[in-house]
């Protein structure tokens with residue numbers, strides 16, 4: 074089983090309480106089972122008695138994790154409960170035990186992941202307009218605005234995020250060919266740089282591709298890195314903002330520094346949000362499609378964030394992730410923009 | 421539980437609970453029941469590890485208010501169903517285990533910070549809040565509760581109140597019982613009561629103290645007002661190495677007798693100095709007994725206190741100065757040991773034999789416990805440090821550790837070996853002037869020594885339990901009280 078590759082993590086986490094305060098889902102459901110300790114202990118039981126993997130309640134719990142990796146980031150020895158959870162999902166898929174809601178969602182994603190799209194032209198920069206949310210067209214518009222000002226040429230591409238979501242749900246064997254098709258299309262296009270606005274896409278290109286043995290012929294940057302490299306002059310200062318870290322950029326990619334570089338360039342004065350810098354305030358960004366699977370939990374996570382704002386109706390909140398932007402905008406009164414939107418508004 | 425699941429009454433009770441607090445907050449899902457069947461007690465962990473069934477509740481409920489708790493307890497009384505209050509499940513004594521099934525009442529939904537009073541310097545909060553979350557909220561307002569236990573990330577404030585818990589700064593700032601102003605409690609029969617609003621009075625016996633340490637047997641603590649403090653301007657540490665544990669203990673006791681006010685003192689015996697200090701704090705200091713202490717507050721006062729403390733350590737007891745670095749490394753790594761990779765783990769068998777005694781007895785308690793463990797279980801290691809210091813004595817945080825190969829494979833035999841260590845060590849502590857516990861509580865693990873400890877005063881506690889909880893629904897079988 075895939076979980077067998079995580080024996081050390083299982084043994085470490087199954088009776089460990091040290092990161093429970095960072096369980097994004099656990100902090101809104103209050104359920105013990107939504108903590109790394111109990112998830113690991115449940116999986117530990119499965120290693121001893123494999124038939125337990127078919128327990129519908131256990132499966133439900135495995136698919137309720139927010140996968141923020143805040144626990145791994147916090148952990149003194151960085152045990153990978155996140156990876157363990159993903160391995161359990163793969164085992165559930167391989168055992169043919171996928172529950173109905175996950176199955177339906179996966180079918181939609183598979184359809185979307187099939188053919189990568191790259192617009193025509195010869196420009197070396199490919200901007201990935203890869204969003205699962207129709208709620209954030211302004212993200213791409215903002216990017217276009219910035220490129221216009223920089224007189225930078227680029228093409229647009231699509232075709233990674235649905236596959237990333239499939240991988241998150243445990244469908245590696247469907248995700249891999251989609252990634253391969255994308256890599257092939259990139260090579261054929263002659264592009265040299267892939268720019269992703271969605272941290273989930275950035276993470277897919279940076280980590281999932283090599284992990285699945287798929288080679289990319291182009292370099293990868295998050296939009297904050299690319300835009301800050303343009304060294305634009307901004308007419309307005311962003312002023313006082315609360316920046317909510319992205320799970321993928323912070324916890325999965327070693328505190329990737331460029332969001333803060335860009336914020337500095339646009340004159341943002343960053344004020345710490347909430348009470349601490351350890352909790353994930355992304356509403357399940359790491360689980361990519363948690364909003365589709367567990368809308369009530371995600372709504373509660375958004376309300377949890379709102380309750381921690383100094384002035385919920387006036388504070389300027391900035392996020393890296395369009396996913397988080399959409400969840401907070403849908404479920405709270407918070408005024409949220411993405412990094413790219415904020416940068417565009419300062420031009 | 422008293423009503424079997426296949427009985428129609430089971431569904432009726434579930435319906436009543438759901439009707440009382442809402443569908444989302446009553447669950448009988450396997451993953452929820454499993455999650456509440458293992459706390460931080462070694463026995464259920466070992467059972468799980470050996471594939472033995474752990475004790476599951478029939479229902480898990482998540483009340484959102486004292487009123488919800490009251491409704492649940494009334495239903496439980498109606499059907500005479502056990503109710504086990506569960507905070508973070510981080511208790512090491514099996515106190516939160518639903519050994520008779522029934523209802524697990526998880527408090528974590530009651531997690532609001534209700535008020536920070538900047539005039540009286542108090543915070544009022546619901547007790548299901550994780551201690552770290554409360555501390556963060558109070559920090560944001562510029563204060564601290566000064567309650568900084570190693571389980572701050574996982575235990576609830578209610579759990580600490582129920583166990584008389586303590587944190588690393590207890591030597592100056594007190595245990596949780598020293599921090600409490602007042603409580604809201606839902607009694608076993610469902611009344612919502614408040615104890616007096618302030619802790620110091622001459623208005624009869626102290627009800628607040630009666631509920632502190634009651635471990636869910638006398639009701640559910642739902643709200644608390646705690647003292648808070650401005651963040652200190654400075655907090656400084658220093659460490660020393662002494663030739664032997666006795667000299668280090670004399671130096672530590674003298675520091676307390678001097679009536680200087682250290683915020684923390686920690687003394688490691690020779691064995692733990694050799695292992696723990698190097699492995700966890702990264703200091704290779706050689707043989708001896710390591711002591712670390714600190715002061716906090718206004719910097720000038722901190723420096724002055726440090727000067728006098730250093731005189732005690734250096735002039736009177738000839739300790740080897742490890743400098744402020746030797747102290748800072750301890751502070752920076754104070755929780756590190758509890759993370760996997762450092763902490764003991766199964767298949768090892770281990771336990772914290774924590775006790776407390778006055779300075780006249782604490783060394784005898786230490787030697788008596790060490791002797792019984794060494795003599796009766798030569799295959800086990802015994803290590804100890806002294807963590808929480810008072811004007812009159814200190815707490816011994818002793819540990820025994822069996823390597824996996826020395827623990828029987830059969831879970832019953834393993835449990836018997838484990839219980840035998842406690843029997844001998846705890847009785848040795850009591851016989852030499854110690855008590856059965858200082859801050860981890862009694863729970864299931866130590867209940868059988870309550871009569872030894874309290875002798876002919878235990879019936880007073882039993883009488884209290886009977887009066888408050890006539891149907892014996894609240895956490896039966898714990899704290900030495902009778903089971904179902």
Ligand SMILES: Cc1cc2nc3c(=O)[nH]c(=O)nc-3n(C[C@H](O)[C@H](O)[C@H](O)COP(=O)(O)OP(=O)(O)OC[C@H]3O[C@@H](n4cnc5c(N)ncnc54)[C@H](O)[C@@H]3O)c2cc1C
Pocket residue numbers: 090459460504505506507508509510511512514515516527547548568569570571574575576577578579580581582583584585586587588634635636637639640641642758859860861863895898
């Ligand atoms: C890694 C680690 C380090 C630890 N370090 C410390 C330390 O430094 N200091 C310390 O004091 N302890 C420490 N402990 C032990 C543990 O954290 C404490 O005993 C804590 O008080 C338990 O709180 P909890 O919320 O987890 O309670 P639980 O384990 O859920 O419950 C413990 C008992 O309290 C009762 N209870 C819980 N909430 C309530 C309530 N609201 N009303 C009435 N009864 C209630 C339960 O019924 C049970 O009997 C540590 C534990 C761990 C896992």
Ligand code: SF4
Pocket residue numbers: 085086087089090091092093109110144145147148149150151152153154759760
């Ligand atoms: S990730 Fe680390 S801190 Fe969290 S449960 Fe696992 S071992 Fe403990």
